[in-house]
Amino acid sequence: MISVTEAIETLLAGSRRLVEAENAELMTATGRTVAGDLVSPVYVPPADNSAMDGYALRFADWPGAEAELSLSQRITAGSVPSELETGTAARIFTGAAVPPGADTVVMQENCEESETGVRILKMPAQGANIRPRGQDVEKGQTVLRKGQRLRPQEIGLAASLGFAQVSVYRRLKVAVLSTGDELVDPGTEAGPGQIYNSNRFTMNAQLAAWGFEVVDMGVARDEFDMVKDMMLEAAERADVIVTSGGVSVGEEDHVKAVVAELGDLGLWRIAVKPGKPFAFGHVRGTPFLGLPGNPVSVFVTLLIIARSYLFACQGTEDRGLHAVPQKALFSKKSSWREDYIRVRSGSEGVELYPNQSSGALFSTSWADGLVRQATGSEIREGELVDYLPFAIFS
Amino acid sequence: MISVTEAIETLLAGSRRLVEAENAELMTATGRTVAGDLVSPVYVPPADNSAMDGYALRFADWPGAEAELSLSQRITAGSVPSELETGTAARIFTGAAVPPGADTVVMQENCEESETGVRILKMPAQGANIRPRGQDVEKGQTVLRKGQRLRPQEIGLAASLGFAQVSVYRRLKVAVLSTGDELVDPGTEAGPGQIYNSNRFTMNAQLAAWGFEVVDMGVARDEFDMVKDMMLEAAERADVIVTSGGVSVGEEDHVKAVVAELGDLGLWRIAVKPGKPFAFGHVRGTPFLGLPGNPVSVFVTLLIIARSYLFACQGTEDRGLHAVPQKALFSKKSSWREDYIRVRSGSEGVELYPNQSSGALFSTSWADGLVRQATGSEIREGELVDYLPFAIFS
Numbered sequence: 001m002i003s004v005t006e007a008i009e010t011l012l013a014g015s016r017r018l019v020e021a022e023n024a025e026l027m028t029a030t031g032r033t034v035a036g037d038l039v040s041p042v043y044v045p046p047a048d049n050s051a052m053d054g055y056a057l058r059f060a061d062w063p064g065a066e067a068e069l070s071l072s073q074r075i076t077a078g079s080v081p082s083e084l085e086t087g088t089a090a091r092i093f094t095g096a097a098v099p100p101g102a103d104t105v106v107m108q109e110n111c112e113e114s115e116t117g118v119r120i121l122k123m124p125a126q127g128a129n130i131r132p133r134g135q136d137v138e139k140g141q142t143v144l145r146k147g148q149r150l151r152p153q154e155i156g157l158a159a160s161l162g163f164a165q166v167s168v169y170r171r172l173k174v175a176v177l178s179t180g181d182e183l184v185d186p187g188t189e190a191g192p193g194q195i196y197n198s199n200r201f202t203m204n205a206q207l208a209a210w211g212f213e214v215v216d217m218g219v220a221r222d223e224f225d226m227v228k229d230m231m232l233e234a235a236e237r238a239d240v241i242v243t244s245g246g247v248s249v250g251e252e253d254h255v256k257a258v259v260a261e262l263g264d265l266g267l268w269r270i271a272v273k274p275g276k277p278f279a280f281g282h283v284r285g286t287p288f289l290g291l292p293g294n295p296v297s298v299f300v301t302l303l304i305i306a307r308s309y310l311f312a313c314q315g316t317e318d319r320g321l322h323a324v325p326q327k328a329l330f331s332k333k334s335s336w337r338e339d340y341i342r343v344r345s346g347s348e349g350v351e352l353y354p355n356q357s358s359g360a361l362f363s364t365s366w367a368d369g370l371v372r373q374a375t376g377s378e379i380r381e382g383e384l385v386d387y388l389p390f391a392i393f394s
Numbered sequence: 395m396i397s398v399t400e401a402i403e404t405l406l407a408g409s410r411r412l413v414e415a416e417n418a419e420l421m422t423a424t425g426r427t428v429a430g431d432l433v434s435p436v437y438v439p440p441a442d443n444s445a446m447d448g449y450a451l452r453f454a455d456w457p458g459a460e461a462e463l464s465l466s467q468r469i470t471a472g473s474v475p476s477e478l479e480t481g482t483a484a485r486i487f488t489g490a491a492v493p494p495g496a497d498t499v500v501m502q503e504n505c506e507e508s509e510t511g512v513r514i515l516k517m518p519a520q521g522a523n524i525r526p527r528g529q530d531v532e533k534g535q536t537v538l539r540k541g542q543r544l545r546p547q548e549i550g551l552a553a554s555l556g557f558a559q560v561s562v563y564r565r566l567k568v569a570v571l572s573t574g575d576e577l578v579d580p581g582t583e584a585g586p587g588q589i590y591n592s593n594r595f596t597m598n599a600q601l602a603a604w605g606f607e608v609v610d611m612g613v614a615r616d617e618f619d620m621v622k623d624m625m626l627e628a629a630e631r632a633d634v635i636v637t638s639g640g641v642s643v644g645e646e647d648h649v650k651a652v653v654a655e656l657g658d659l660g661l662w663r664i665a666v667k668p669g670k671p672f673a674f675g676h677v678r679g680t681p682f683l684g685l686p687g688n689p690v691s692v693f694v695t696l697l698i699i700a701r702s703y704l705f706a707c708q709g710t711e712d713r714g715l716h717a718v719p720q721k722a723l724f725s726k727k728s729s730w731r732e733d734y735i736r737v738r739s740g741s742e743g744v745e746l747y748p749n750q751s752s753g754a755l756f757s758t759s760w761a762d763g764l765v766r767q768a769t770g771s772e773i774r775e776g777e778l779v780d781y782l783p784f785a786i787f788s
Contacts, residue, residue, distance in 0.1 A: 026580065027610075030599045045753060046589060053642065076616070078576030080587040094642065095576055095687070097587050136754040143756060151784065152603055153693055153758035156596030160589070160689060160755055164581025182472030182489055186420065187558025193474040193491050195440060195554070202550030205424045209546055216421075222470070248447070248488065293489070295554060299547055319762075322739060324718050345716065359439060360530040361554055362537060364547035368713075390545065391785040 001269045003375070004338050008308055011280060015287075017315040018239040019170040026158055029150050031211035032168035033316040038144035040161045043134035048098045050075075051129045055111050055118055056102040057089040059126040068117040075099060089118050098130055105129035137161065147317035149211075172314035175238035176203045177217040177230055179246040179255055180293065185219070198361060199244035199298045203291075206302050207242070209394070212310065222246075227254045231262060235286035240313055242306060245293030247279040255279070259288055271375060273337040274358035275301040287313065294358035300340045300370070303393045321393065323372060323386035326350045332379040342367035343387065350387055395663045397769070398732050402702055405674060409681075411709040412633040413564040420552055423544050425605035426562035427710040432538035434555045437528035442492045444469075445523045449505050449512055450496040451483040453520040462511040469493060483512050492524055499523035531555065541711035543605075566708035569632035570597045571611040571624055573640040573649055574687065579613070592755060593638040593692045597685075600696050601636070603788070606704065616640070621648045625656060629680035634707055636700060639687030641673040649673070653682055665769060667731040668752035669695040681707065688752035694734045694764070697787045715787065717766060717780035720744045726773040736761035737781065744781055 002010075021035035050056060057069060072088035075081045081099035084090055090099050091113075098105065103126060110122040137143060143157060144150075150158075150166070158166055183197040184190050197219055207214045215238045220227045227246070234241045246255030247267065256279060259265040265281035265288075275297040279290030289306050291298050311318045327349030332341065342363040343350040350371060353363040369389040371379075379385055396404075415429035444450065451463060466482035469475045475493035478484055484493050485507075492499065497520060504516040531537060537551060538544075544552075544560070552560055577591040578584050591613055601608045609632045614621045621640070628635045640649030641661065650673060653659040659675035659682075668691040673684030683700050685692050705712045721743030726735070736757040737744040744765060747757040763783040765773075773779055 027595060027598055028602075030603050042584070042590075044589075044755075046584065047587070051751075051753075076576075077574055078587050078616075080585075095574070095589070131751065131753055135749065135751060137756050143759070151759075152596055152600035153755065153784075155599035156592040156689060156693065157755050157759045159580045159595035160592035162580045162582075162584060162590045164579070180471060180489070182470075185558070186553045186556045188556075190436070190440065190556060191474075193441070193472050195438075195489070196436075196556045198550040198554035201421060201553035202546055204421055205549035206546035208422075209424050222472075295550060299550065322741075347716075355529065357445075357525065357529060359445075359525055361438075361547065361551050362531050365537070365545075365551045389786070390547075391788055392783070394785055394788050 001271050004270060004272050004304060007268060007270045007278065007305055011305070011309040012312055015309055015312040017169070018313045019172055019315060021167050022170050023165045024168045026155055026164055026166050029166050029168060030152055030155055032150050033314055034144045034146055034148045034150065035167040035169050035315070036146050037142050038158065038163070038166065040137045040139055040141045040143050042161055043139050044137040044160055045131055045133060045135065047133050048130050050092045050094055050096050050098055050105045051131050052105055052107040053093050054105050054107040054129065055089045055120065056084065056092040056098050056105045057120070058084065058086070058102055059104045061087050062120060062123050065119065065121050068114065068119050070117040073099065103127060103130070145317070147315055149316050169315045171211060171213040172240065172310060173215055173238040174207050174212045174310060175215040175217050175234035175241045176200065176207065177220055177234055177241065177243045178203070179220045179222065179227060179243060181222045183219050198295050199293070202295065202299055203242060203244060203302065206299070210307070210310070212314070222254055224254045224257060228258045228262070231258050231283050235283040238286065240310060241283055241286055241288045242291065243288070244291045244298045247290040247292060248277040255290055259283055259290070263288070270305070271337045272301070272304070273335060273339045275305070276337065278305065295361040296358045296364060299361070299364050304340060307393060321388060323388050325384040326387035328371070328379050328381055328383055328385045330379065331381045332373065334376050334378040335373065336375060338375050339373040341371040341373060343371045344368050345387060345389070350385065395665050398664060398666050398698060401662060401664045401672065401699055405699070405703040406706055409703055409706040411563070412707045413566055413709060415561050416564050417559045418562045420549055420558055420560050423560050423562060424546055424549055426544050427708055428538045428540055428542045428544065429561040429563050429709070430540050431536050432552065432557070432560065434531045434533055434535045434537050436555055437533050438531040438554055439525055439527060439529065441527050442524050444486045444488055444490050444492055444499045445525050446499055446501040447487050448499050448501040448523065449483045449514065450478065450486040450492050450499045451514070452478065452480070452496055453498045455481050456514060456517050459513065459515050462508065462513050464511040467493065483514070497521060497524070539711070541709055543710050563709045565605060565607040566634065566704060567609055567632040568601050568606045568704060569609040569611050569628035569635045570594065570601065571614055571628055571635065571637045572597070573614045573616060573621060573637060575616045577613050592689050593687070596689065596693055597636060597638060597696065600693070604701070604704070606708070616648055618648045618651060622652045622656070625652050625677050629677040632680065634704060635677055635680055635682045636685065637682070638685045638692045641684040641686060642671040649684055653677055653684070657682070664699070665731045666695070666698070667729060667733045669699070670731065672699065689755040690752045690758060693755070693758050698734060701787065715782060717782050719778040720781035722765070722773050722775055722777055722779045724773065725775045726767065728770050728772040729767065730769060732769050733767040735765040735767060737765045738762050739781060739783070744779065
């Protein structure tokens with residue numbers, strides 16, 4: 001029996017990036033992983049510019065609130081100013097470049113314009129309302145790091161530096177295979193003894209949401225040859241294979257035997273609830289993760305164990321998931337396994353879903369996160385617990 | 395000047411769903427919004443089944459640890475059991491239906507099988523290791539609510555009930571238009587006085603990440619007729635129009651004038667930092683949101699103000715964003731505006747990005763969330779503050 005931390009560390013120690021770099025259009029690169037540090041070729045802003053609609057002048061030229069300055073130019077955003085004539089002011093708008101010679105911008109609310117010029121009623125400090133060149137980003141500054149996953153704000157940031165494309169890692173191809181004779185596809189009729197295959201859908205949806213390219217292999221019957229053929233095809237078509245079911249001690253499980261024949265197989269008993277049986281190995285050199293068969297175990301082990309490994313295979317840096325302390329609105333006995341409990345958070349604390357069975361997939365939909373209960377620790381109502389909102393696994 | 399809460403409430407009060415329902419393939423429906431309550435047509439599990447690999451028997455038939463029971467059948471997952479013969483046991487595997495007549499399953503670790511039968515060394519309580527029919531979901535139970543946004547676990551859940559398709563609302567079409575003569579597209583050369591257009595990219599990426607269908611209108615020069623033509627086209631092609639820039643008091647802003655001519659216009663000064671100027675109205679009946687022009691203001695007002703409104707227009711229920719209490723590692727004076735500060739969280743608390751300028755887009759990339767500083771409230775180092783991780787806006 002190994003701990004969750006050991007399982008993750010062992011997986012990560014055996015991982016390497018399996019994908020190469022490629023260029024992507026910046027506009028649609030959200031969720032992709034940066035393949036090399038991105039260094040800014042420009043200053044942002046490119047020149048000193050006005051933070052306000054108002055008037056630009058040389059601080060020393062201010063004649064006092066009563067006297068008028070003549071207006072020598074009008075500078076809109078995007079236009080190129082000429083040098084400011086001594087003793088004059090320039091009408092200026094937000095984002096427009098400050099003319100050489102001016103060192104201060106006065107917001108228009110503190111000015112009074114006439115037909116002949118402008119009076120500045122209230123003078124701010126020298127240098128006020130000017131955003132200096134490079135204030136946001138310096139030329140040569142590293143703005144995106146290799147391995148970083150692009151969020152919408154990074155798309156905007158890269159655009160602001162003039163990039164229309166970005167070098168990213170190819171999406172990791174993940175083959176998904178579920179096993180089990182009892183499984184039928186939704187949309188068909190389930191006979192006696194049969195159940196609808198949910199694992200295929202949970203895995204496909206979650207892996208796609210993480211930005212991986214899913215190779216959907218469908219379902220393999222519990223027959224050695226069929227499992228073998230499908231595993232060989234999966235190893236051919238994908239970078240990593242993820243299966244559900246077929247890795248526990250029951251004798252009807254062929255996934256183990258197939259992997260052992262075609263490569264190497266580690267069968268783990270992880271001290272985690274749900275999700276104890278977990279397999280790891282290679283099929284003709286292609287890494288293989290064997291998730292358990294129960295629907296909740298599949299979901300939890302995907303989030304807690306498989307996710308970090310898959311991201312590592314894609315070269316994606318995973319910042320580590322911070323648990324948030326939340327008040328437990330329930331009590332729960334200690335367990336010898338690390339327990340990932342489905343909970344829902346509210347203003348009072350986190351509430352327990354009553355049915356924590358590994359078959360109760362509805363619990364994952366009812367919930368908005370997991371509480372991690374450490375091995376051997378008891379949860380007492382009113383105490384703080386480690387809450388992991390589902391949103392942090394996105 | 396209105397508060398953020400008032401702004402959001404006013405927008406929501408004037409909102410209505412603008413999209414109709416359609417059928418979507420379940421497998422690719424993550425992020426879509428459920429258009430009607432989904433009621434389970436089946437029990438999950440469909441029959442009492444075994445939670446373990448082991449032996450099923452009638453509790454009353456146990457002859458004690460020394461005596462053997464003969465094995466009358468072997469039940470794998472997916473097969474249909476026959477009635478259990480009195481005084482016998484059935485070999486059974488995880489997920490397999492419990493045979494009529496059996497009321498208890500014994501895990502195989504507590505049994506000893508011989509060639510002639512099985513001895514049960516340790517008998518559990520009556521009813522043990524059986525998952526009753528409907529334990530996860532009852533027939534007739536509402537499992538997905540109208541307005542709910544589908545996560546991967548809901549895709550799995552709907553599949554487990556036999557659905558291959560799901561009724562969802564059509565994706566909201568959002569037209570995105572940025573304005574400004576100073577803007578050039580990334581990938582081209584920026585001349586003096588020009589800056590790269592980041593708002594177009596931030597808006598496109600964020601709206602697409604939320605699952606909207608983005609109608610990218612590009613950039614409008616600061617010319618009344620061009621803005622007017624593009625706004626008319628946007629109103630024609632999209633359900634909602636979102637613009638950046640052109641809504642402050644400066645005289646170079648044509649968006650306001652165009653919207654006022656083509657529909658109705660409300661110009662707000664929201665007590666929010668960044669993002670004070672905000673416009674709302676209609677263009678020939680199509681709702682219009684006018685975000686400010688500064689890159690950080692665009693990002694923050696998208697998250698804090700536009701998001702709820704756009705989801706409402708798509709019929710998507712928005713559960714409300716819970717702030718998380720975190721310790722401030724910085725002090726900050728009070729402001730007359732509600733301030734959304736870019737911060738990064740760590741094990742000690744949340745750290746401030748030093749440059750909180752509304753032009754400093756790098757702050758949004760450096761950060762992993764926002765701290766909401768209420769109007770008039772001071773932040774003192776070591777105190778708890780309201781932290782909003784970016785992940786909750788996903």
